[in-house]
Amino acid sequence: MALKNKVHPGFLEAIRDIPDGATIGFGGFALPGLPGNLILALAEQGAKDLTLVANTTGGTRNDPGIGMLVARGQVRKAICAFTAATRASQKLPFTEFYEAGKVEAELVPQGTLAERMRAAGAGIPAFYTPTAVGTELAEGRETRIFGGREYLLEEALPLDYAFVRAWRADTFGNLQYRRSQRNFNPVLAMAARITVAEVEEEILPLGAIDPDQVHTAGVFVGRVVRIPPAPDGWWPQQPGSH
């Protein structure tokens, strides 16, 4: 019996079942690893009342990211390591909606964000971390002393869906990332009930990726879509080119 073929023909088709109220995580740190095609498809698909998890709330209404979906009224809450623009002069859709009370936010230190998703994917309901002890983020929350040092209790962050971008995949969804494209993507894939991967290279037959070189095992991946060449597919642009 062959392993399941998880290849889907298009982005919209691969995410059509996402219901209103879903919790969805996006990979990406700056542009590498950002699943721009799936985010654009989600804007078109139109699910609302979403809770979105990503490194930043940044991005304009035209860039694939939380900002775009906030501007379209699809977002209830963002869980991110940045809920303010990195430059105060930037006026981004998220900031506008957040200040007007039209979207909620949970600000989480970046390492805690990654570990909360890793824990969700690892069957661990909560963990203690030294990060954020003694800060505003820890106010009113459970801490405990281990070996004379204070740690803050953090709960796992499970996702309904994860959107990831990978360099290569096989038909079962075994993934490889290239360079810093990896970032949050492997932990997102672990944390989600359904992981959808957009993939840059042609989808490979089973066995074409050396098992020792798989970064995310296909067990963590539900659906795989090949990214078409630009302009049909979304690709980061070389700096300085237009």
Place this chain on the structure above:
Amino acid sequence: MSDSIGLTRQQMADRIAHLFEDGWIVNLGVGMPTLCSNTDIGETDIIYHSENGVIGYGPIAPAGGEDLHLVNAGGQYVTLRPGAAVVHHADSFAMIRAGRIDVTVLGAYEVACNGDFANWKVAGAKGGGIGGAMDLAVGAKNVFLILEHTTRNGAPRLVRECAIPATARGVVKKVMTNYGLFEPVGTAFRLLEIAPGIEVEQVRARTGAELVVADDLRQVG
């Protein structure tokens, strides 16, 4: 305007970079700290760690030679040095929390003489930008800060206690400003090195906490 006297941004970064020791794993925050990677520190061999999981990155990629799969924590397209490694985010922060990073150099809005500092939220703001700063601040073996000595309005950034929400408590080891190099010693800042052309009394007047002067005070340079 903030005082445009004393050291330039690059001179501040240069002084901090000369504190790095051979073989150290160094994490540079966004802004002035990234200038440390421009400093010529001779034979000292440093491994640069970026929070997005890139360990052992090298210089910024030349225009046209960018690898679109490879950025540092500031989102700049960088290169890799021989021996580099890439890990995912949870592993990158495991490395940070477990104390494998020798130093993180961060920017800050305020630093207190008890070693607290604040760099993620400005007064009155609804949102903030923590990024990896809280993890780095509690996990790195050394936390060095680079910041302007005063705010735009001339108010001190080196204070008795932080007025804005702290990033971490009691962790700062060294503070570099355009006035000189300091260390928080509990109830005061100790001035270790002073910028050329700056007098100790000027530093004292612009510092919002007690200032003690090192017995062997030197000039930065």
